[in-house]
Structure formats: structure tokens, C-alpha cells
Amino acid sequence: MKVLVTVKRVIDPYVKVRVKSDGTGVETANVKMAMNPFCEIAVEQAVRMKEAGVVTEIIAVSIGATQCQETLRTAMAMGVDRGILVETAAEVQPLAVAKIVKAIIDKEQPKLVIMGKQAIDDDSNQSGQMVSALLGWPQATFTSAITVNGDEAEVKREIDGGMEQLTIKLPAVITTDLRLNEPRYVTLPNIMKAKKKPLEIIKPEDLGVDIAPRLKTLKVAEPPKRSAGVKVEDVKELVSKLKNEARVI
Amino acid sequence: MTIYSAPLQDMQFAIQEFGGFDDWQHLEGAEDWSAELLEAILDQASKFANGVLSPLNRTGDMQGAQWVDGRVLAPDGFRDAYQQFIAAGWSGLSADPLWGGQGLPYSLAMMVQEIWNSANMAFCLCPMLTTGVQETLKRHGSAQLQNSYLRKLVSGEWTGTMNLTEPQAGSDLSAIRTRAVPEDDYFRITGTKIYITWGAHDLAENIVHLVLARLPDAPEGVKGISLFVVPQYLPNAEGECGEMNDVRCVSIERKLGIHASPTCVMSYGDHKGAIGYLVGEPHHGLAYMFTMMNHARLGVGVEGLAIAESAYQQALLYARSRVQGRLPGVREGERVSVIELPDVKRMLLTMRASIDAMRALCCYMAGMMDRSHRHHDHQQRIAAKARLDLLNPVAKGWCTENAVDLVSMAMQVHGGTGYIEATGIAQCYRDIRITTIYEGTTAIQANDLVNRKLGLDGGAEMLALIDEMRGLKLNIQVADNQMQLLIDHYLNALLSFERATKWVVSQSRHPMAVAAVAVTYMRMTGIVVGVWLILRGASRSNTKMSVAQFYIKNVLPQVSAYEQVIIAGASSTLDFDSSLL
Numbered sequence: 001m002k003v004l005v006t007v008k009r010v011i012d013p014y015v016k017v018r019v020k021s022d023g024t025g026v027e028t029a030n031v032k033m034a035m036n037p038f039c040e041i042a043v044e045q046a047v048r049m050k051e052a053g054v055v056t057e058i059i060a061v062s063i064g065a066t067q068c069q070e071t072l073r074t075a076m077a078m079g080v081d082r083g084i085l086v087e088t089a090a091e092v093q094p095l096a097v098a099k100i101v102k103a104i105i106d107k108e109q110p111k112l113v114i115m116g117k118q119a120i121d122d123d124s125n126q127s128g129q130m131v132s133a134l135l136g137w138p139q140a141t142f143t144s145a146i147t148v149n150g151d152e153a154e155v156k157r158e159i160d161g162g163m164e165q166l167t168i169k170l171p172a173v174i175t176t177d178l179r180l181n182e183p184r185y186v187t188l189p190n191i192m193k194a195k196k197k198p199l200e201i202i203k204p205e206d207l208g209v210d211i212a213p214r215l216k217t218l219k220v221a222e223p224p225k226r227s228a229g230v231k232v233e234d235v236k237e238l239v240s241k242l243k244n245e246a247r248v249i
Numbered sequence: 250m251t252i253y254s255a256p257l258q259d260m261q262f263a264i265q266e267f268g269g270f271d272d273w274q275h276l277e278g279a280e281d282w283s284a285e286l287l288e289a290i291l292d293q294a295s296k297f298a299n300g301v302l303s304p305l306n307r308t309g310d311m312q313g314a315q316w317v318d319g320r321v322l323a324p325d326g327f328r329d330a331y332q333q334f335i336a337a338g339w340s341g342l343s344a345d346p347l348w349g350g351q352g353l354p355y356s357l358a359m360m361v362q363e364i365w366n367s368a369n370m371a372f373c374l375c376p377m378l379t380t381g382v383q384e385t386l387k388r389h390g391s392a393q394l395q396n397s398y399l400r401k402l403v404s405g406e407w408t409g410t411m412n413l414t415e416p417q418a419g420s421d422l423s424a425i426r427t428r429a430v431p432e433d434d435y436f437r438i439t440g441t442k443i444y445i446t447w448g449a450h451d452l453a454e455n456i457v458h459l460v461l462a463r464l465p466d467a468p469e470g471v472k473g474i475s476l477f478v479v480p481q482y483l484p485n486a487e488g489e490c491g492e493m494n495d496v497r498c499v500s501i502e503r504k505l506g507i508h509a510s511p512t513c514v515m516s517y518g519d520h521k522g523a524i525g526y527l528v529g530e531p532h533h534g535l536a537y538m539f540t541m542m543n544h545a546r547l548g549v550g551v552e553g554l555a556i557a558e559s560a561y562q563q564a565l566l567y568a569r570s571r572v573q574g575r576l577p578g579v580r581e582g583e584r585v586s587v588i589e590l591p592d593v594k595r596m597l598l599t600m601r602a603s604i605d606a607m608r609a610l611c612c613y614m615a616g617m618m619d620r621s622h623r624h625h626d627h628q629q630r631i632a633a634k635a636r637l638d639l640l641n642p643v644a645k646g647w648c649t650e651n652a653v654d655l656v657s658m659a660m661q662v663h664g665g666t667g668y669i670e671a672t673g674i675a676q677c678y679r680d681i682r683i684t685t686i687y688e689g690t691t692a693i694q695a696n697d698l699v700n701r702k703l704g705l706d707g708g709a710e711m712l713a714l715i716d717e718m719r720g721l722k723l724n725i726q727v728a729d730n731q732m733q734l735l736i737d738h739y740l741n742a743l744l745s746f747e748r749a750t751k752w753v754v755s756q757s758r759h760p761m762a763v764a765a766v767a768v769t770y771m772r773m774t775g776i777v778v779g780v781w782l783i784l785r786g787a788s789r790s791n792t793k794m795s796v797a798q799f800y801i802k803n804v805l806p807q808v809s810a811y812e813q814v815i816i817a818g819a820s821s822t823l824d825f826d827s828s829l830l
Binding site: 014030032034069070073074077185186187188189190191192194195 | 252254257258281285286288289290292293296297299300301333336337338339341342351
């Protein structure tokens, strides 16, 4: 079985993100970048399935600047067999991502697509769902367990207030949640081997996909600073403040 | 308590700018090396350090290694971390591919080592010593010894130790008494060794000790010392751990820092004598150990750099968040973060600039090591070796002395909080202190510099370096006066250094006078070479330029004072009656 995973290059989760002074976005120049943690979980899942003998080939796809090659190499060092970079300097919004991924899926015909549930930069949480809709495939989002049985997969989903267990037909799109697995540390010999694995670079135009943005960013701003707290005399005053000032009850 | 974050961009910059990156195409076996590979490896090393090694730094310090009924137990979590470390292949980073290593350059290996050390120095000592044993056997061991041990050492399944010191033989190894008596095709070793780092532990299944000892017919002094491999468990026919050897750890030391690293007293031959195998020729042991010195001493220099970096990061974070008082001359208004106070800023900048200079020097040295081992051109190898030999005592002595000062400064930035253990800076302060002592004290480094390195060639290599430093071409517009002023300072410092060098060379018949100022000369060398290197890199960014400017104006002036000490200071030390002290 062939599996396709997607990997996004994002600002390293440990870096403190700063908004650009002109409010057009966040500062990315000279900032450490890394693979989106949810994508890392997707890669780890695919590699574990390959190690278990369920999967025969893993393809990783990334979309973005030329440096995304490094992110793909990291995925290959984790155990992905080959990479495809759809290179573009333009802003790629979730729908465009979904269209590109669909075009590659049409070509590669994987039986399973594993994606991160969201990227930690824009937190959109849309691409996986859109890919599934464009393909007309079943989807299972926010999964914390996946077991493949022939033409079906059993998944556990993290939902409000608990866990949902589903059986879905393959081919399908699955998105990962934090508890699915803990990604491995890449080994040094595998970093060396990853350099020799095939990495194909194409452009969105090669896939015939229109990636023009549909959404316009008006302004990016820091969240408001938390103001100092106040002391209340008694419960009565607290309730009154919650009701009249904060208006939360 | 702060989490260390590896300065990956600075490290990559240092390797590319100073580590001989442009020259890699001329090195043997460097076909696969690239900037992307560098970045990927540093990145993954930093991830491993954050996830596995850093979390054990404080707990390892608090718990310490334990000696229980003759067994030495590493602190909780260390065994698991070590197994992860070797499973990820980090043990063989720069080792020969013939034995399962990756054959990567020393410049990269030293930066990766900086990451391990910043995250957890006590842990890092174990793989570092293992690398030392690997290199010694690779260079001087027989084919049989190599076959028996190298693969296991490169994979890290077995770890290594260096056994030099005895109670009566510290800096003076000529006093070694451990005996080796021939028997069949091996030797029986008897004696006591002290200060053996990771001499016994439960991280791995076997420990391979390199031991200095005397044969029965050995001449007196340093010319009668031989080197032996003494495994804790003798390899069986399958090459796995067989019978236990007659070696045991009788106790471990209680000490100031690096608590997680067991410092062992090793007893050889309590029963029939421990079985050992001779490395190379009889009586050449010390020379074999010394071929390892460049590597080992640079490694300790990197330890200094690493702890200074980690202390700097903690001090910086603290200085940004600690609000206290107002700026001098301001009486009202908001209180400021202490980072804005001029003296705190001075300390932080001193750390930042010195760390840049130290990292540049360590990478420069590692690059020379790469060249001296594997450059295609024989002449280049020889030239690199000469430079490496010259500056190696400086890389060890200056980086570690500097680091002790800088870590002390980092504690000062914290004020009273720094003196409290929970902050983390106190551990840095305790851990760093050993680095100016082991692997040859500061004075041993300084004497090596003035006696051997300057003495043997009459200062020729050092004067050649001074010429090279004078010829520094700056890719900066020299139009503005500010820049010209800096260059004048730099050139004056070089003149000062040249005079001091010539004085040291001229005093070769007065070893007492030279010894009295050797450490000062070594520190002077460090500062001058450090300035040369950071100026070389300064044109790359405005920040680097500003840091270089600070260093030139605030640290470099020490050089002229050092010159006076060197030229006129010795007699007041020597003439002083020791009984009056």
C-alpha cells in the first residue's frame, strides 16, 4: 500500500513569533524554521506502518519556498521514501493546498493520505477536509489511533468530551492529532541516507492548478496585553462583576 | 530554570567562516558534505539535546552518580538517554566509515559537541572519552586490537576511558608506578589509577580502559611508559563480552561539579593482575597519548565554550525579565529591565563577544585538524598541522580560563538569585571549574605554548601567524573614521603582541622568567587571535560588526597591559621569597 503524507515548513514551535511592524504578517526573516509538529506525527505514523509491513511506499509532499526541500529531507531521514516539492513563492491558502495535493494524488494513486490536522502557523485546520471533499474520499480528522484492515481502517478520533471510534473505507484522508504518536529522533546514518533519496521539484503550473488567494489578510496584530487583575471584597461583588462588566454569566 | 537553545545560525556561520568550509572539496572523503547537510545535522542534534539530554542536566546534578556495593550507577534516566544516543548513531559522527562511523569533519563534530556539552556536560564526557580511545586505537593499535574494539567503540556499545593519573603522578606523569608484566600474548597489569572519568558505570555493557603503565625493564621517567588496552570484560571468540577482567572501581569522588559523571578510583590487579594488551611499541605510551592531545584539549576548550554559551543564555533571559530600579540619572518613571543597566549590558556583551571569539577559534582549530588529516595536498597538511600545534594550548587554556570568568559574570547578572541552586546558573559555575584543570592545567598549556611551540622553532610559526593577521583584508568600507579607529587599535595590539612574542623567544635561556609570565602570554594570544577571527566575520552582519567593535574597545586594550606584564613582570614574582607568602 502506498501512502502520501504532507509536510509544511513553519516557524519552529519554540521560537517566539513576532508580528512585522507594518502589520502585514509575522517576521520570518532569520527565524528558525521546522517541520509542522502535526505533519511530523503524520510522517511518523506512515513510517511506523511501513515498519509494520502494512505500507510499501511513503511519498511526502511539501508546498512552498525552495527551503522546503530541507523539510522534505527531514521527512526522508525519518523514513519517507521520496519527496515532491511544489515550489512557489506565493502565499498558498488551504483551498490551493488542497487542489495541489489532489492533483498529486490523482497522479500517484496512494491508498491512504495522512495529513496534520492543522499547521501551527495559521491554525487553519482546513486542508485535510478540503482534500477529502475534492476527491470524494472518506475523511477521519483528529485521529489518535489508526489500524488498517484490508480495505478499511479503524480510527479513533478525539472529539469534544471523549473519543469516537470509526471504520472508514480506503482510500481515505486521515488527519493527525497530538496523541497519535511521539515522533522519533532522526538518526545520523538516516540523515546521510536521506540526501540520496529522490526529490522531485515541480511548479503549481505543472499541475494545472490555480493557486490565486481567495482570502485577503487585512492586518496582523499582537493579541492585546493582559491587564492587571482586581481584588474583590466578596462573592457578591465577584458575581456582579462577572455579570455586568465581563458579561460572561 | 531555562531551556538551552542551540545557537544554530552562529554555529553554522562559524563552521563556514572559520572551519575551512571552502576547502572541503580538497579533503578526502568530503564528497557528500554540504551546507544543507551541516544544517540538517546541527538541527537534529539540537532537537536530540533538547528532548533527551537537557532534561537530565539538573536531575543528574542533584542525584549524582552512585557507588553501590562495587557497582557504579549513573543518575536516573542516563542509561536510557545513552542508549538513545547510540541508537541515533551520534557516537560515530566523525569516526572512520571503515568501522561504522560517518567520517564527518571535526569542525562539525566540535559544534555538535558544543550542543551536547551545553545541554549536559557530565553526560557528554562519556562519549567524548570513547572517541578519544577510538582515535588512539585507530592510529596506534595493531590490526588485531582494531578488529576487537573499534566497531564496538564507534557504535558506542562499549565506552572508553583514559587512565593516566595516579596519586603521586598528576601533571608529572614520569612518576607513574602501575606495572605491566608480560605473560603469554598479553600483560598482567597491577596498580591504582585515580580521577578516571566514567571509569565504571551502567550505561553500556563494556568499558575499554587505556592505561599507562611500566614494563619490568622500563627506563626511568617518561621514556619508560607504555600504553595498554585493558577491557572491563575480555572479548570472547565471538567478539562479545566474555570473562570479567581483574579491574574494579573502588570508590568515586565527591566533587564540586559534573556530579552525574562518576570520577573513579580504579584498582587494577587485586587478584592475578588485570589482562592488558600493548598498544604499539613498548615505552612509547606517552607519545601515543600525546598524539591524542590536540583532539582532547580542543574538546575541553569546546566544553568551556559550551558552558559559557549556556550560562550566557540564562543570564540574558534573566536580565530581560528582571525589572529592578531605574537607569542611572533617572529618578522617576517606570522601572527598567536590568538588561538596560549599563554594567549588566557590559557583562552580557562581554559574554556575547567572547563566546563569538571562542567559537571562531574552536572552529578554526577543528578546520585545521580536518586539513591536517585529510587534505589532498601534503604541504597543506603540514601547514595545517603546524598551525594546529601552535594554537592548540591556546584553544584549551584560553577558552576555559575565559569561560570560568564569563560564567562567573553570568552569575553576577543574576544577583542573589544566581547564588541559589534552583536558578541553574550555579550548576554552570560548578561544572565549568574543572575545565581549566583536567587534560592539562592552564599552566601546562601555557608552558607548552612558550616552551615547545615557540621554543622549538624560535617563534617562526607564531610570527608567520602575526603576519597573516596583519594582512587581514576587511570587506568593509574603510571610509568612516570609526572603522579606521578600530583598525588602528587592532594593528597596535598586533605590534604589542609581536613585541611580547619576541621577548618570550629571546628569553629561551631563562625558563623561570618565561614560566612566570607564560599564562599571561597565552591569554594575550587568545585575545589577539580572537579579535582577528571576529573581525574576519564582522562584515557578514551589522550585529557581528557591533560585537566586534565592542570587543576591540573593551577587551582588546588588555593586550597592552599584558605586554607590560610579560616584559617586566617576571622578576617581581621570581625575586619574592616564597617563605614570606
